[in-house]
Amino acid sequence: MNVILIAVISLGAIGLISAIVLYVCSKKFAVHEDARIAQVAEVLPQANCGGCGYPGCAGFAGACVKAADAGSLEGKLCPVGGAPVMEEVAAILGMEAVVTEPKVAVVRCNGTCENRPRTNVYDGAWNCAIANATAIGETSCAFGCLGCGDCVAACQFDAIHMNPETGLPEVDEEKCTACGSCVKACPRHIIELQPKGKKGRRMVVMCVNKDKGPVANKVCAVSCIACGKCAKVCEFDAITIEANLAYIAPQKCRLCRKCEEACPKNTIHAMNFPPRKPKVEVVPAEKPARVSNGNEPTKVEQ
Amino acid sequence: MANKLTVSLSPHVHGGDSIQRNMYGVLIALVPALLVSLYMFGLGALIVTLTSVAACLFFEWAITKFILKRGCSTLCDGSAAITGVLLAFNVPSNLPIWLIIIGALVAIGIGKMTFGGLGCNPFNPALVGRIFLLISFPVQMTTWPVAGQLLAYTDVNTAATPLALMQQGHLSDLPDTLSLFLGNNAGSLGEISALALLLGGAYLLWKKVITWHIPVSILATVFVFAGIMWMVDPAGYASPLVHLFTGGLMLGAIFMATDYVTSPMTHKGQIIYGVCIGFLTVLIRLFGAYPEGMSFAIFIMNAFTPLINTYCKPKRFGEVVKK
Amino acid sequence: MKTFKIGGVHPAENKLSAGKAIETLGLPKQAVFPLSQHIGAPATAIVKKGDVVKVGTKIAEAGGFVSAPIFSSVSGKVNKVDTVIDASGYRKPAIYIDVEGDEWEEGIDRSQDLVTTCNLTPEQIVAKIKDAGVVGMGGACFPCHVKLCPPHGAKAECVIINAVECEPYLTADHRLMLEKPEQILVGVSLLMKAAKVEKGYIGIENNKPDAIRLLTEKSKDYSNIEIVPLKVKYPQGGEKQLVDAVINRQVPAPPAIPVSVGAIVQNVGTAYAVYEAVMKGKPLFERVVTVTGHSLSNPSNFLTRMGTPMRQLIDAAGGMPEDTAKIIGGGPMMGKALMNAEVPICKGSSGVLLMNDKEARRAKEQPCIRCAKCVGACPMGLEPFLLATLSELKDWERIEKEDVMSCIECGSCQFTCPSHRYLLDYIRYGKTTVGGIIRARNAKK
Known part of the structure; x- marks a missing residue:
């Protein structure tokens, strides 16, 4: 009898103490989680692919709730679920779904070893941010790619790689999820997220040099010198020249390719277009910084 | 001017110190102890040391090349050679060759390369090898040859080490302190002569390869702790000097515990580390099942090194001590 | 002999031009x-x-x-x-x-005559220094007049002249001390007057015994200026290290500055520029x-x-x-x-x-062997290996907690690293980033 009593009391005491400890811990270390995060996560595909740029679907759900609190769901897109899923998410959060076009990262520099002569040797930590702070880089261009590959390191999807021949990063458009990590990682803001466009076709000014024309002309064979010929030839007002640099607004561009012909420095590239008819000379020497070969039909439509 | 100008951040000069310089410094410091062991154990010592070094170098090269597939080899920086010498110094001179090769494989393969090679290993590789051998092959690892049989290898006469005598309570059978100090006793290959090891330690201190903090704190702790026990019961426990000069204490304190990779970074941390090693060593020697505790003590404290590094910060310049 | 207490290294001095008199280009x-x-x-x-x-x-x-x-x-x-x-x-x-x-x-006044009498008030001297565009001549180029106007709550007690020239190779300050000692002493007393302090020190490393001898002799006429010979150790020319070496006071972590412990540090070249600005109108x-x-x-x-x-x-x-x-x-x-x-x-x-x-190329980086030599060399008591790693991992929160902002970028860690790691490259990157984060945070407040 006595033995049983002792056993019951001691076990009961242990149970009670544990319960108190558990209670205190659960109160003290309680993590408040927004109920909407779980709801949003439920409608997501649960593929945890990371294509949205967040660590898995739960991370994306949290980001969506945060963005909704901030006022807009813009820029949030589940590449797997696409627009239908995003509409459901928006409904849960009481927001309007922002129709986001699929985007892709574009490296806007074509300063290959041939185009942009090396004037100096950089001898330091192999990191763009540090190289950028050290000096202008190995060339005389203060805006061009430094080639240390911070974007490559930042990419979670193995979608951007250094081309050892050109010394420039190239985006694998199939793999790119437009998460924007590389855009943030680039200290010179060379990489931009642009709408993928029909069949992945788009016109891009492959230069971000804001120096005056003569200076820019000197440092690189394919730099934008802001001559304005492209803007003149454009019938749709898609090209603006600001701070000594041409920029093609993807929303306005109708892909007529006139600017490409007009550019005296081959700075404007037409991406993912089929090869031109023989009457115009194909310019294979000026391969833009991209991966998918322009000759084959691209499979970027969702 | 022929060159393109180099740009880099300051500093533009370097002190000239290198991994090689430090590692070869340690190897040079190990020479006196090696000479003593050659004098005492002759052929056996030579075979064991050469095998161990060769095996360590081979495994380092092979793993870097074929498993890690790294271009640059760390073969020449001397770190694998040190592991080889230290492993040899930690085993009896009559250990068969195949055992040494297994020990070297464990030391380099498991102790070092699995963690990513030089600089990444949490435990001293030579110790990993030694402890593996000691636990797996206790008989071979605890039969120590009697000193002075220069031409014998695995067929030597064996004897108990001073520590084993202490463990069994035969305090009166211990050799006198002077012969312990000079190295005329049974024991692992490199640990027998405290004098030779101290010489090596002095060289390391002179060349600034190591600082005094770890060895001194270990030796002082062992001396004090063993001294207290001896004063409490002189008949039951050996004198602190015997403790200092026997077993792997000197070798461990000067060469094994001071391994850069596995010891704390700050002087404060190093002293804590040293004191704990000293304390654990004596604890294992006096109360544990094994006669020798040095390798286990270092091994345990290696595991605590990251923790010590996290909590022992150097005193910042101008830091006001909070009252 | 005095020096700073924590860390430091001894780079080869290479003072090739120490014996060359100053020529006018x-x-x-x-x-x-x-x-x-x-x-x-x-x-x-x-x-x-x-x-x-x-x-x-x-x-x-x-x-x-x-x-x-x-x-x-x-x-x-x-x-x-x-x-x-x-x-x-x-x-x-x-x-x-x-x-x-x-x-x-x-x-x-283009003459070489020494002018020693000055009837200006401290405020007038500061104004003259400001109008002459005098900045710190040691390299950091901090405007001189700003240092002479300590922030509210701090009181200057002494002026410390940095004549250490701890950088290898450089000899400009050394030659200036040998050729213009009187002018420098007048400049120092002007700085003292402008900062309203009674005591001035000139810290010189003892690898320049001729300058120490000459200035000690000339300073006999200036009872409140003391020449302090210092043991050679880099980076003694760092403000905080110099204050520590000369008057044994330790400047706390940023945002504290030397004047927080009562010291105003100026370079010896600055003292000469002050003399020329105030006395010669140049x-x-x-x-x-x-x-x-x-x-x-x-x-x-x-x-x-x-x-x-x-x-x-x-x-x-x-x-x-x-x-x-x-x-x-x-x-x-x-x-x-x-x-x-x-x-x-x-x-x-x-x-x-x-x-x-041969000299220009940095050696190849090797893995960190955790030898802690950088920790021993850091004059600020930091852990460079840790700061560099944290910066590489972009862990800005933790690197700030590890006092990266205290780093004076002296390069001792990288100088001493046996693995030739680019420690300071990464630490500087971390420091710049954390500096930006702190500024953004303060701006928000």
Whole structure:
């Protein structure tokens, strides 16, 4: 009898103490989680692919709730679920779904070893941010790619790689999820997220040099010198020249390719277009910084 | 001017110190102890040391090349050679060759390369090898040859080490302190002569390869702790000097515990580390099942090194001590 | 002998030009004045193309309180106000002046006579220093007058003159002390008067025994100036290290500055510039520059007009050696590698160091062996290996907790690293990033 009593009391005491400890811990270390995060996560595909740029679907759900609190769901897109899923998410959060076009990262520099002569040797930590702070880089261009590959390191999807021949990063458009990590990682803001466009076709000014024309002309064979010929030839007002640099607004561009012909420095590239008819000379020497070969039909439509 | 100008951040000069310089410094410091062991154990010592070094170098090269597939080899920086010498110094001179090769494989393969090679290993590789051998092959690892049989290898006469005598309570059978100090006793290959090891330690201190903090704190702790026990019961426990000069204490304190990779970074941390090693060593020697505790003590404290590094910060310049 | 307490290293001194008297360098054909030669707001140009200027004419006005005006060092015509490629290759606004003759502004006393009497009030002295565009001549170029006006709550007790010149190779300060000791002492007493303090110290490392001897002898007439010989150790010229070495007080972590413990630190070159500005009415437009390097045939010390391209100095010192692979503006420990030799001499250019291809290349990085030599060398008691790793991992929160902002970027850690790791590259990156984060946070408040 006595033995049983002792056993019951001691076990009961242990149970009670544990319960108190558990209670205190659960109160003290309680993590408040927004109920909407779980709801949003439920409608997501649960593929945890990371294509949205967040660590898995739960991370994306949290980001969506945060963005909704901030006022807009813009820029949030589940590449797997696409627009239908995003509409459901928006409904849960009481927001309007922002129709986001699929985007892709574009490296806007074509300063290959041939185009942009090396004037100096950089001898330091192999990191763009540090190289950028050290000096202008190995060339005389203060805006061009430094080639240390911070974007490559930042990419979670193995979608951007250094081309050892050109010394420039190239985006694998199939793999790119437009998460924007590389855009943030680039200290010179060379990489931009642009709408993928029909069949992945788009016109891009492959230069971000804001120096005056003569200076820019000197440092690189394919730099934008802001001559304005492209803007003149454009019938749709898609090209603006600001701070000594041409920029093609993807929303306005109708892909007529006139600017490409007009550019005296081959700075404007037409991406993912089929090869031109023989009457115009194909310019294979000026391969833009991209991966998918322009000759084959691209499979970027969702 | 022929060159393109180099740009880099300051500093533009370097002190000239290198991994090689430090590692070869340690190897040079190990020479006196090696000479003593050659004098005492002759052929056996030579075979064991050469095998161990060769095996360590081979495994380092092979793993870097074929498993890690790294271009640059760390073969020449001397770190694998040190592991080889230290492993040899930690085993009896009559250990068969195949055992040494297994020990070297464990030391380099498991102790070092699995963690990513030089600089990444949490435990001293030579110790990993030694402890593996000691636990797996206790008989071979605890039969120590009697000193002075220069031409014998695995067929030597064996004897108990001073520590084993202490463990069994035969305090009166211990050799006198002077012969312990000079190295005329049974024991692992490199640990027998405290004098030779101290010489090596002095060289390391002179060349600034190591600082005094770890060895001194270990030796002082062992001396004090063993001294207290001896004063409490002189008949039951050996004198602190015997403790200092026997077993792997000197070798461990000067060469094994001071391994850069596995010891704390700050002087404060190093002293804590040293004191704990000293304390654990004596604890294992006096109360544990094994006669020798040095390798286990270092091994345990290696595991605590990251923790010590996290909590022992150097005193910042101008830091006001909070009252 | 005194020195600072924590860390430090001993780089080879290489004071090749220590025995060379200061020579006056000829005028350049065109002088270029970058508008940002100091810490703080850039100056604003007040001349335009075609303006005629004389030596000592103000060509740019201070752009704020922490800023300094810029004066022409040559006479001639303003060619253009445009951009110049600075040491790191980026374009910065600058004024170009084509040199014609050598006509000086009136009011500048060009005689060599020593003037010792000064009847100005402290405020007038500070105003004169400010108007003459004097900045710290050691390299950091902090405007001199700002240091003389301590922030609210801090009280200066002494002026410490940094005559340590702990950077290897450089000898400009050393030569200045040997050739202008009296002027320097007058400059120091002016600084003391301006800061309203009674005590002045001049800290000199004992690798310059001749300067210590000369200044000790000359300072007999100045009872409140003490010459303090210091044991050679880098980075003794760091403000905090110098205060620690000379008066044994430790400046706490940032945002504390030396005046928080009562010390105002000025470079010895600054003291000389103050003397010239206050006593001779001469604004800051020339300075002593060491041109040195093992491959150079004639390492020298030149009194150089600002705006002179570095190439002219190199030519005067025997011409650019064929094997030059790196040109450093300043000393080898903290100086900046230049993109080209056309960079003009500025207020903070203490030296031009040429390195041959052998010296210029950094050794290959090897894995960290956790030897803790960087921890032992750090004069600020930091853990460089940890800071560098955290910066590499971009863990800004933790790196801030590990006091990255205390780093003085002296380079001792990288100098001593047996694995040749680029510790300071990463630490500097972390420091800049964390600095930005802190500023953003403060702006939000």
